[in-house]
Amino acid sequence: MEVHCLSVGPLGTNCYIVSSGKDSLVVDPGEDAGEILSVIREKGLSVNAIIVTHGHFDHYIAAGALQEALGAPVYTGADDLSALRDPGWMAEYMPPGYIAPKEIKGLSDGDTVSAGELTFRVISTPGHSPGSVCLYSPGVLLSGDLLFMGSIGRTDLPGGDSRAIRESLVKVGRLPDDTVVYPGHGPSTTIGEEKASNPYMD
Numbered sequence: 563m564e565v566h567c568l569s570v571g572p573l574g575t576n577c578y579i580v581s582s583g584k585d586s587l588v589v590d591p592g593e594d595a596g597e598i599l600s601v602i603r604e605k606g607l608s609v610n611a612i613i614v615t616h617g618h619f620d621h622y623i624a625a626g627a628l629q630e631a632l633g634a635p636v637y638t639g640a641d642d643l644s645a646l647r648d649p650g651w652m653a654e655y656m657p658p659g660y661i662a663p664k665e666i667k668g669l670s671d672g673d674t675v676s677a678g679e680l681t682f683r684v685i686s687t688p689g690h691s692p693g694s695v696c697l698y699s700p701g702v703l704l705s706g707d708l709l710f711m712g713s714i715g716r717t718d719l720p721g722g723d724s725r726a727i728r729e730s731l732v733k734v735g736r737l738p739d740d741t742v743v744y745p746g747h748g749p750s751t752t753i754g755e756e757k758a759s760n761p762y763m764d
């Protein structure tokens with residue numbers, strides 16, 4: 563498995579292109595569709611799915627443009643579908659020329675998303691938003707804005723829930739210590755490192 567990270571948009575969102583051979587998944591295309599597409603084309607990848615870990619604009623602004631260019635389905639946590647269908651309070655952050663994803667499929671806890679030999683299990687991790695999900699494949703966790711190196715996602719935005727995020731952190735804390743965590747912002751880390759040093763993970 564290869565995990566390619568691009569920092570996109572003004573909030574420095576991590577967009578991941580996860581691939582095995584020529585099969586790939588794009589996770590959190592927060593902006594800069596052109597840049598993401600050029601990496602995909604350079605590597606000659608076929609994209610099986612575009613996955614949005616949660617319904618915040620900085621994680622999905624480019625989802626519609628990529629869907630149009632690649633014809634791949636867009637997925638997000640079932641409880642965040644409405645946030646992708648109608649940006650609501652986030653409308654003012656949408657750049658000119660924003661393309662909304664046309665068809666969005668909801669993910670629930672335990673669902674799997676595959677691309678060739680890659681398979682990720684969906685872990686429902688509400689708190690930062692109601693429909694936040696993490697994607698887990700043995701050894702790798704794409705954590706969205708649940709867990710960062712040394713920190714966690716904010717819970718003060720509409721739909722945030724500080725109690726729920728604690729429970730979600732307990733859930734991912736049960737994964738093996740050597741699981742590499744690729745967060746929605748900032749550097750990668752491991753579950754073991756965060757359990758040892760992240761004050762929110764005790």
Ligand SMILES: [Zn+2]
Nearest residue numbers: 616618690707
């Ligand atoms: Zn967010």
